[in-house]
Amino acid sequence: MVVKLHDLYFKPFINADEIDVVVQRMVNDIAADIKDEIPVFVGIMNGSFMFVSDFVKKYPKPCEVTFIKLASYEGVKSTEDIQRLIGLTQDLTARTVVILEDIIDSGNTLEEVHRIFKNENVKQLLIATLFHKPEAYDKDFKLHYVGKEIPNKFIVGYGLDYDGLGRDLPDVYQLKTTQHMTNIVLFGPPGAGKGTQANFLKEKYDLVHISTGDVFRYNIKNETALGMLAKSYMDKGELVPDQVTIDMLNKEVEKNTDAKGFIFDGFPRTNAQAKALDELMDSKDSQINAMVALEVDDEILVERLLKRGETSGRADDADENIIRNRIKEYYSKTAILKDYYSDQNKYFGVDGVGSIEEITERLSAVIDKL
Numbered sequence: 001m002v003v004k005l006h007d008l009y010f011k012p013f014i015n016a017d018e019i020d021v022v023v024q025r026m027v028n029d030i031a032a033d034i035k036d037e038i039p040v041f042v043g044i045m046n047g048s049f050m051f052v053s054d055f056v057k058k059y060p061k062p063c064e065v066t067f068i069k070l071a072s073y074e075g076v077k078s079t080e081d082i083q084r085l086i087g088l089t090q091d092l093t094a095r096t097v098v099i100l101e102d103i104i105d106s107g108n109t110l111e112e113v114h115r116i117f118k119n120e121n122v123k124q125l126l127i128a129t130l131f132h133k134p135e136a137y138d139k140d141f142k143l144h145y146v147g148k149e150i151p152n153k154f155i156v157g158y159g160l161d162y163d164g165l166g167r168d169l170p171d172v173y174q175l176k177t178t179q180h181m182t183n184i185v186l187f188g189p190p191g192a193g194k195g196t197q198a199n200f201l202k203e204k205y206d207l208v209h210i211s212t213g214d215v216f217r218y219n220i221k222n223e224t225a226l227g228m229l230a231k232s233y234m235d236k237g238e239l240v241p242d243q244v245t246i247d248m249l250n251k252e253v254e255k256n257t258d259a260k261g262f263i264f265d266g267f268p269r270t271n272a273q274a275k276a277l278d279e280l281m282d283s284k285d286s287q288i289n290a291m292v293a294l295e296v297d298d299e300i301l302v303e304r305l306l307k308r309g310e311t312s313g314r315a316d317d318a319d320e321n322i323i324r325n326r327i328k329e330y331y332s333k334t335a336i337l338k339d340y341y342s343d344q345n346k347y348f349g350v351d352g353v354g355s356i357e358e359i360t361e362r363l364s365a366v367i368d369k370l
């Protein structure tokens, strides 16, 4: 489950069980190295409180525990950070001190710790950190025990916070590179009013409407590499492989990196395509939130389309048999997808009979809850 802290979204990264294993391993390593002395474990507040607590509970031999806090103050010069130390009252002369850090990132805090302990005449100063971001670390201090190396991305949970929130979470979460999006697969039989509603929804929710048909026409007309590739299959009378379509959609998604979400229209049509779309969204740190299908009774659809045929001149809107076939085909094709999304509790059928405003309201009620 994604968590929201203040304005940002975080995704599950390291669960409590995995953390437990890492902490236990650190305990074993440290206990094995410290033979017949009573070490002083020094947690760096605030972030390390949970780690230190779990660590000392697992520690098999007598030990002392204390905490220090480095309070950052904006210095006299605006650029200079002055660290103030709180809590180091104990005499540590000739003791083995093990610093327990939740995370070592740039190493600035560690540098400060070294500066402080330089004058404490300890027997040895060992550094243990639960998490370490090697890509961000630009100091030379030796890290004696590292629980887990992680990529240079912001994390929260298990003591770590984002602006005060998230310390209480038992699991660790990682900042999502793509923030929250509302991605909808919009379905509806011919004549259900999909186009009309898509237009309203994209305005209301600031979504980008990706009509697969339009994307195809655009790529072919502009002779893009993918368009030419798609055309080569179509010219041979073959189906365009899903990957080509997905690559086109990917391009559309990437053109709109600031989008609040997407309305996919005309895709997916098969299980394999739905899976491919899930993978695409996953690669963007996002997901399909819902398949929203407009539901309209067959007889009403036939009536609407025949009426549209009177003015639109579209041949396929003029013949009742053709219309009924298109509707039948729609249901036989979308049934699989309805199951696919229902299985993930993502299928939402919306009554598509009523005024345009009424239907927009019904759709909004679904989207507002996503």
Ligand code: IMP
Pocket: 047, 103, 104, 105, 106, 107, 108, 109, 110, 153, 154, 155, 156, 160, 161, 162
């Ligand atoms: P430093 O850059 O190694 O000095 O780390 C400074 C402090 O920044 C750490 O003690 C944490 O309190 C905080 N910090 C660094 N990276 C993260 C993170 O990914 N999430 C939450 N806090 C972090």
Ligand code: MG
Pocket: 044, 045, 046, 047, 048, 101, 102, 103, 109
């Ligand atoms: Mg810290």
